[in-house]
Structure formats: C-alpha cells, structure tokens
Amino acid sequence: MLLRNRAALHTLPATGLYPHQWSWDSAFTAIGLRHVSPRRAQQELESLLGAQWADGRLPQIVFDRQRDEDYSPGAAFWRSEEIPGSPAVPTAGLVQPPVHARAALAVHRADEAESRRRGFLERAHPRLLAWHGYLRTRRDRGGRGLASIVHPWESGMDNSPAWDGPLSRVPDVRAGGPGVPRPDLRHADPSERPSNAEYGRYLHLAARYRDHRCDDADAGHEFVCEDPAFNALWADAELAMAEVAAALGGDRAPHEARARELTAALEPLFSPALGTYAARDVRTGELQRVATVAGLLPLLLPHLPRAAELLATLRGPRFRLGTAVMVPSHDLTAAGFDRARYWRGPSWSSTTWLLVQALRGRGAVAEARALGAQLRRSALQHGFAEYVDPIDGTPHGTRAFTWTAALALDLELDPELG
Numbered sequence: 001m002l003l004r005n006r007a008a009l010h011t012l013p014a015t016g017l018y019p020h021q022w023s024w025d026s027a028f029t030a031i032g033l034r035h036v037s038p039r040r041a042q043q044e045l046e047s048l049l050g051a052q053w054a055d056g057r058l059p060q061i062v063f064d065r066q067r068d069e070d071y072s073p074g075a076a077f078w079r080s081e082e083i084p085g086s087p088a089v090p091t092a093g094l095v096q097p098p099v100h101a102r103a104a105l106a107v108h109r110a111d112e113a114e115s116r117r118r119g120f121l122e123r124a125h126p127r128l129l130a131w132h133g134y135l136r137t138r139r140d141r142g143g144r145g146l147a148s149i150v151h152p153w154e155s156g157m158d159n160s161p162a163w164d165g166p167l168s169r170v171p172d173v174r175a176g177g178p179g180v181p182r183p184d185l186r187h188a189d190p191s192e193r194p195s196n197a198e199y200g201r202y203l204h205l206a207a208r209y210r211d212h213r214c215d216d217a218d219a220g221h222e223f224v225c226e227d228p229a230f231n232a233l234w235a236d237a238e239l240a241m242a243e244v245a246a247a248l249g250g251d252r253a254p255h256e257a258r259a260r261e262l263t264a265a266l267e268p269l270f271s272p273a274l275g276t277y278a279a280r281d282v283r284t285g286e287l288q289r290v291a292t293v294a295g296l297l298p299l300l301l302p303h304l305p306r307a308a309e310l311l312a313t314l315r316g317p318r319f320r321l322g323t324a325v326m327v328p329s330h331d332l333t334a335a336g337f338d339r340a341r342y343w344r345g346p347s348w349s350s351t352t353w354l355l356v357q358a359l360r361g362r363g364a365v366a367e368a369r370a371l372g373a374q375l376r377r378s379a380l381q382h383g384f385a386e387y388v389d390p391i392d393g394t395p396h397g398t399r400a401f402t403w404t405a406a407l408a409l410d411l412e413l414d415p416e417l418g
C-alpha cells in the first residue's frame with residue numbers, strides 16, 4: 001500500500017478519494033514508512049515541512065494542481081498564492097493536529113546514522129519549532145493556553161458530533177446559492193460521508209477564512225473551539241520536541257515545561273458526567289456534552305490527573321475496550337451513535353493506534369497488545385479500509401487507505417506489541 005499510494009516525495013492518503021498530501025496523514029505514514037525506508041519517511045515529512053507558511057503553520061493539504069477536479073475544496077478554491085506568507089506550492093489555509101514532531105522523532109530513531117548524514121533532524125527542528133510557535137502565538141483564541149481550531153477539518157475528525165452545536169450557528173453556503181461540489185461521493189457511499197448540510201457549513205467557514213487571508217487575529221470567526229485531542233497531541237508533540245532538542249545537544253526543559261502547561265490547561269475541559277475531556281466552544285464558553293474518542297486522547301500525557309477516569313471510560317460501556325472492534329469514534333451508548341458514518345461512530349486506525357501507545361505508556365501492555373492485534377487483523381482482513389463498524393467490523397469508506405497500512409505495519413514490527 002505504501003509503495004502503491006506514493007506520489008512524488010509524499011504518499012496519498014488514498015489514490016481516489018484523497019488525491020493530495022494531507023498533513024497528519026503524512027505524519028502517520030512516515031511512522032510506518034520508517035520501517036520500509038527511513039529515507040522515504042524523512043522525505044514524506046520534509047515535503048510537508050517544505051509547504052510551511054511564513055507564520056509557521058503547516059497546511060491541512062498540499063495540493064497537486066493536476067488533480068484539482070478530483071477533490072473539493074482544492075487549489076482553485078483556496079488561491080493560497082494570493083495570500084501573503086503562503087509557500088510556493090498551493091495549499092489549504094487550515095491546519096490539522098500537530099503530530100509531526102512525534103513522527104519526526106520516530107523517523108530519526110529508525111536510522112540515526114542516515115538521519116545525521118542527511119541532516120534530517122537539524123533541518124526539521126526549526127520548522128517544527130515554528131509550527132508549535134504558530135499554535136502558541138496565533139491560535140490561543142480562548143486566552144487559556146490552548147490552541148483553538150477554526151474549522152472542523154482542523155480536528156481531523158470532521159463530522160464528529162462534538163461540532164454539531166458550534167456548526168449549528170454557522171450559515172449554510174447552499175442557502176440561496178448553488179449546491180456544494182461533492183467529488184468525494186464518486187469514491188464513497190453518501191451514507192458514510194458527511195452530509196450536504198455539513199458540507200454547506202464547511203465551505204462557508206473555509207471561504208470566510210480564505211477571504212480574510214487566513215488571518216487568525218480576525219475577531220469575526222464563526223467557529224472557534226478548543227479540541228482536547230488537538231491539544232493533547234500538541235502536548236505529546238512537545239514531549240517529542242524535548243527528545244529532539246536533546247538529540248541535537250539542546251535543552252529539553254522548555255518543551256517539558258510546555259507539555260506540563262498544556263496538560264494543566266486541558267483540565268477545565270474534563271467533564272465528570274461524561275468521564276472524558278470534551279471540546280469547548282470558545283464563542284459561548286460551553287463544553288460540548290458528547291463523549292468522543294477525542295476526549296480520550298489526553299491519556300497520552302504522563303502527568304494527566306484524570307488518567308484513572310479516562311481508563312474507566314475507555315473500558316466501560318461507552319467505548320468497550322476489548323469487546324468493540326478497535327475504539328469507536330463516538331460513545332456507543334449515545335442516541336446519535338452511527339455505526340457507519342465517518343467520525344460519528346466508526347473505528348479509525350489513527351485514533352486506535354494513538355490509544356495503543358497511550359495504554360502502553362500507562363503500563364497496560366496486555367491491553368495495548370490486544371488492541372494493536374485487532375487493528376492489524378482488521379487492516380489485513382478488509383484491504384486496509386479507511387474505518388470500520390466498531391460492533392461487527394464491517395469495513396467502510398475507501399480501501400487501500402495509507403495510514404491504516406502504515407500503522408498496522410508499525411504495530412506488526414513493534415518489538416513489544418507485534
């Protein structure tokens with residue numbers, strides 16, 4: 001899969017549905033690719049880092065202009081070349097979760113001699129610093145030390161029920177206008193993808209952000225949310241940056257301090273009623289009352305005060321660790337739980353792989369191993385499906401999905417879990 005889905009220096013998430021380079025996909029892909037070719041894994045990350053904006057942001061998507069008809073919204077929608085500070089290649093203006101430092105560290109460690117020879121870490125380091133600096137200086141919209149996302153796509157969990165409340169206040173671009181282009185539906189079943197009503201709002205938000213030159217200081221954002229997964233992954237990335245700094249002879253302390261600050265800043269997002277962290281709508285101050293896999297990802301953080309509660313929720317009826325197929329994206333007991341539709345219930349390899357790492361980190365190695373084995377089995381059985389039904393394992397979305405293959409391979413070759 002990793003060889004087949006390759007394009008230039010990066011790998012497509014899937015050749016039909018996702019014909020460009022995606023930000024957090026490239027990080028997960030590099031984590032798998034490092035086992036096949038450390039150099040290619042380096043190039044996967046370097047090609048994304050090469051599309052960094054002057055303000056430090058790493059874009060959600062780097063577009064291939066030849067494929068602009070095959071995905072919406074594409075390069076012609078974003079017109080990034082007209083926005084000051086954009087890179088030489090066409091990109092989206094939005095971002096995705098900051099998992100890149102964790103991936104860069106793993107890629108470096110896969111072959112330290114090759115990494116040193118190519119100066120991989122030295123070159124990646126300032127770019128990763130700038131990326132985290134962007135989150136710190138431009139995205140703390142709530143003023144509480146957490147990064148805010150300004151579009152559901154930035155969470156990587158696009159139609160999560162966590163966004164239903166905040167999105168309900170966003171105008172639908174379809175009102176009085178043309179329908180929304182859906183080239184994605186040529187490759188996936190409409191009942192499995194986000195709805196047209198969601199797309200109408202996604203496009204409104206993206207167009208508004210573009211029309212304001214992707215300016216994060218703009219006071220008029222119509223969607224501003226603090227996502228527990230995005231911020232937990234950032235804190236984890238700071239811990240990875242501590243290792244990167246140490247490998248380069250630098251100081252790990254500022255990154256470790258930052259990770260602790262982020263862990264503490266997450267605390268107000270904890271919902272005792274749900275037993276998970278929850279997203280906060282910065283515009284209203286409200287915590288969203290839905291338990292999603294995003295609210296479990298702070299389990300990655302070593303100094304988390306709520307680890308016992310999160311483990312209980314992961315093992316309990318909402319997520320049924322051990323009996324569900326991988327980890328559902330949404331609470332199995334919720335009225336809105338949907339077995340097949342995108343991020344509203346199905347299990348994904350990325351979030352499951354992250355929870356495998358979190359379980360291992362907390363000493364629950366047997367559970368980590370069993371969950372990893374489920375991921376590998378499901379990936380092989382269903383041709384590397386994009387996501388699966390958490391109850392009976394039925395595959396959904398596209399097949400030959402790159403991060404499913406990359407993360408299954410990584411678990412297969414993990415000395416402790418494989």
Ligand code: 9WN
Binds near residue numbers: 018022024060156184
């Ligand atoms: C929008 C590429 C991406 C993933 C996201 C996943 C999906 C895109 C889409 O595919 O999002 O970014 O068109 O639905 O939700 O996590 O990065 O695989």
